[in-house]
Amino acid sequence: MMQLLNGNEVSKIIKANIKEQVLKIKADGGKTPHLAAILVGSDGASITYVAAKEKDCEEVGFNSTILRFDASISEENLIAEVEKINQNKDIDGLIVQLPLPKQINEKRITEAISYKKDVDGFHPMNVGMMFKGLETFLPATPYGVIQLLAHYNIETSGKNCVIIGRSDIVGKPMSALMLQKNCTVTVCHSKTVNLSDFTKNADIIIAAIGIPLFLKANMVKEGAVVVDVGITRVEDSNSKNGYKLMGDVDFKSVAPKCSFITPVPGGVGPMTRVALLLNTLDAVKRYPNH
Ligand code: NAD
Secondary structure, three states: OOOOOOHHHHHHHHHHHHHHHHHHHHHHHOOOOOOEEEEEOOHHHHHHHHHHHHHHHHHOOOEEEEEEEEOOHHHHHHHHHHHHHHHHOOEEEEOOOOOOOOOOOOOHHHOOOOOOOOOOOOHHHHHHHHOOOOOOOOOOOOOHHHHOOOOOOOOOOEEEEEEOOOOOOHHHHHHHHHHHHHOOOEEOOOOOOOOOHHOOOEEEEOOOOOOOOOOOOHHHHOOOOEEEEEOEEEEOOOOOOOEEEEEOHHHHHHHHHHOOOOOOOOOOHHHHHHHHHHHHHHHHOOOOOO
């Protein structure tokens, strides 16, 4: 019997737990976690993402601040703004919403954020710590996937895990985390030859590509666990926003073969959001004096 990996439901449970911890911290006279987000320019998707993060903070009792800058801001000035937040004792976590305008080098901004406030887990220091298996801020999407698999007690030890995609924010960190969970990990990508030879042997498939309906039923073995990270906006005149979200997995044909599968939406998306909250709460505990 196929079972859904219900990210909406699991994220609600984790959020309730975070909320309880925050109430306790406040009751004990501790510091309210505070997340700051830098938003540069007026990209529609970025505005939506940052607003969602603000709403999530409010829901669990965190403070949040959105710092908005014009798309024309220079790299130097943006770095100065990041440094101000690094020095601000009240702010525990800082995220810079990507993508940034062309004149700004994302790598330089990522590296300007203090690793102690880097709740996106993109700073090389945190990436290194994650690869060594040290406790640190984990990138939100892979961290969310790990939490989702754990919630359903999905066995990872000794399992063949195929990850499709090798980006710095999803595929690569996902491979490090599944390796730590004792999987035998294969990372497939755009240059992989005969990709389905790998996926057909996989006990767990994590698709993070960005191509709707990429993973078909004939690429998946019976009983596999399938996690669909992909989100692509596709025009849809029947929907009230004019678009719908599509994953990388051909859900209709793949789901009947699976033991577990994530829906899109309602799978990895809400888990990614809650993972950022977990990191922000950890920031207060891990680096109380920044
Ligand atoms: P990316 O574009 O940086 O990386 C895509 C990866 O897919 C690349 O490593 C590439 O090698 C691989 N790829 C491309 N074409 C391929 C092909 N034909 N065969 C095999 N591999 C191929 O994307 P990303 O940032 O890693 O995001 C991947 C997807 O996940 C996107 O749809 C994105 O919107 C989504 N995403 C979702 C969440 C979430 O919260 N659910 C978070 C982050 C990203």
